[in-house]
Amino acid sequence: NQSLFLKGWSLGCPPDYFSKxxxxxxxxxxxxxKLFNKNGTLAEGGKLLFALYRKMFKENPGGVRIxxxxxxxxxxxxxxxxxxKPEEGAGRLFSSPEHPxxxxxxxxxxxxxxxxxxxxxxxxxxxLTHEQISQYGALIEKIVISAAEEEGIGKDAIICEDLxxxxxxxxxxxxxxxxxxxxxxxxxxxxxxxxxxxxxxxxAKSWIMVGTHDNEPISMWADKMINTHEGYLHAKNLxxxxxxxxxxxxxxxxxxxxxxxxxxDAKLLELFTANAQNIQIFFTDFFGIKDVYNRPGTSGDQNxxxxxxxxxxEFYLNQLKSNNCVNLASLLKRALEIRGLANKHSxxxxxxxxxxxx
Numbered sequence: 001n002q003s004l005f006l007k008g009w010s011l012g013c014p015p016d017y018f019s020k021x022x023x024x025x026x027x028x029x030x031x032x033x034k035l036f037n038k039n040g041t042l043a044e045g046g047k048l049l050f051a052l053y054r055k056m057f058k059e060n061p062g063g064v065r066i067x068x069x070x071x072x073x074x075x076x077x078x079x080x081x082x083x084x085k086p087e088e089g090a091g092r093l094f095s096s097p098e099h100p101x102x103x104x105x106x107x108x109x110x111x112x113x114x115x116x117x118x119x120x121x122x123x124x125x126x127x128l129t130h131e132q133i134s135q136y137g138a139l140i141e142k143i144v145i146s147a148a149e150e151e152g153i154g155k156d157a158i159i160c161e162d163l164x165x166x167x168x169x170x171x172x173x174x175x176x177x178x179x180x181x182x183x184x185x186x187x188x189x190x191x192x193x194x195x196x197x198x199x200x201x202x203x204a205k206s207w208i209m210v211g212t213h214d215n216e217p218i219s220m221w222a223d224k225m226i227n228t229h230e231g232y233l234h235a236k237n238l239x240x241x242x243x244x245x246x247x248x249x250x251x252x253x254x255x256x257x258x259x260x261x262x263x264x265d266a267k268l269l270e271l272f273t274a275n276a277q278n279i280q281i282f283f284t285d286f287f288g289i290k291d292v293y294n295r296p297g298t299s300g301d302q303n304x305x306x307x308x309x310x311x312x313x314e315f316y317l318n319q320l321k322s323n324n325c326v327n328l329a330s331l332l333k334r335a336l337e338i339r340g341l342a343n344k345h346s347x348x349x350x351x352x353x354x355x356x357x358x
Contacts, residue, residue: 004045006031009077012084014120016165018297022076022084029077029093032105036138046143053147063157064148069179070162072139074169076120077102086119094136095125095169107135108169125168130176137173145177155179159207159278163187163214180278183208185270186221190233199274200241208276210267210285213293217284219324220292222263232257238266242273242338261323268326272335281326283308287316288325329355 006029013023034045042050056064066072078090091099096119097106107128114126134141148158155178162174162181174181183206188197195201202208210218225231235256239249256263271279284293287308294303309315319325333352336342342349 004031004034004048005029006077008080010080011071011075012078014076014084014086014090022078022090023297024078024084029075032093042142050143050147053144054150057148057151057153061151061153063153063159065159065161066144067161069160070165070167070170072144073136073173074167091119092124095167107132122165122167128169128172133169133172133176136169137177140173140177140179156205163212178205180205180207182206183276184212184215185209185267186211186215186218188234190230190237198237199270202274202276204275204277206276207278207280208271208274209280209282210271211282213282214296216292217290218267219260219264219288219290222260222267225263226258226260231263235263238270242266242269244338269331269334272331273338286326287312288319327356
């Protein structure tokens with residue numbers, strides 16, 4: 001029903017690292033006034049979205065990953081026929097109280113704005129009340145979470161992609177509703193010991209990974225780190241987190257700084273020794289495929305088209321023999337040893353030893 005969409009506006013992405021003009025996705029924007037009635041119940045648009053999410057959870061009982069969770073909390077919209085740039089009228093739908101056309105939908109007030117930050121900055125909003133956060137999270141609470149609960153699925157099965165731009169409203173909504181985010185170790189800033197993507201700093205409820213469909217495989221990342229200062233900093237952190245014997249740390253750092261395969265192995269091992277209780281490994285990383293699935297900010301046949309060969313079992317075994325893919329049994333054994341659980345699970349250690357040899 002076209003009447004449910006906000007006329008003249010589309011959903012996109014503001015100027016960023018990948019595109020200085022922003023990314024014009026061309027997706028229609030649900031009219032906020034058609035989502036909820038004044039008493040907070042679902043209006044026509046809200047009922048439609050609720051039905052769609054319920055269908056999605058019913059068909060995927062194991063859980064659902066929601067890409068760009070910011071789009072359900074603090075979406076960036078732009079005028080049809082224009083670029084998704086602030087100077088061409090674009091802005092965040094619920095965070096633009098100063099905007100001549102979007103102000104009527106604003107949850108944040110002018111007093112909540114950090115006027116030193118541009119309208120497309122993730123630091124634009126500086127303060128919010130509990131009530132405002134609830135308003136930002138209305139779609140999450142009343143549609144996404146409620147639809148999941150209708151199908152007997154808890155919040156733990158909802159994985160929110162909170163990578164990239166993370167505005168204050170998104171951060172507070174995820175905190176208020178205790179949602180699971182993603183921690184991408186490839187994006188760790190090694191000079192920051194407390195960085196949230198470092199394995200030892202991750203929260204138990206979060207999902208940890210070395211890469212996603214939007215990143216180069218960890219093997220390609222490691223190739224770029226070898227014999228660089230940044231690579232040394234990553235190696236030092238990994239040594240601190242993975243090596244129990246202090247006398248072996250320096251040797252381990254040198255190895256990770258010079259050996260790409262060793263660095264890949266360490267980054268994968270970090271996943272299993274992290275605080276996060278959930279792990280995701282993208283197929284290019286698991287099978288050791290040195291090819292990119294998608295390059296953000298670009299379009300063409302080269303994106304979204306990479307596939308596994310139909311003889312994937314044979315392919316995996318060949319990769320395993322040449323130490324070019326994930327040796328899961330070996331990683332699990334070493335993770336148990338680092339966590340100090342080897343003696344407690346001696347039978348499992350023995351079985352993992354047998355499997356890793358195969």
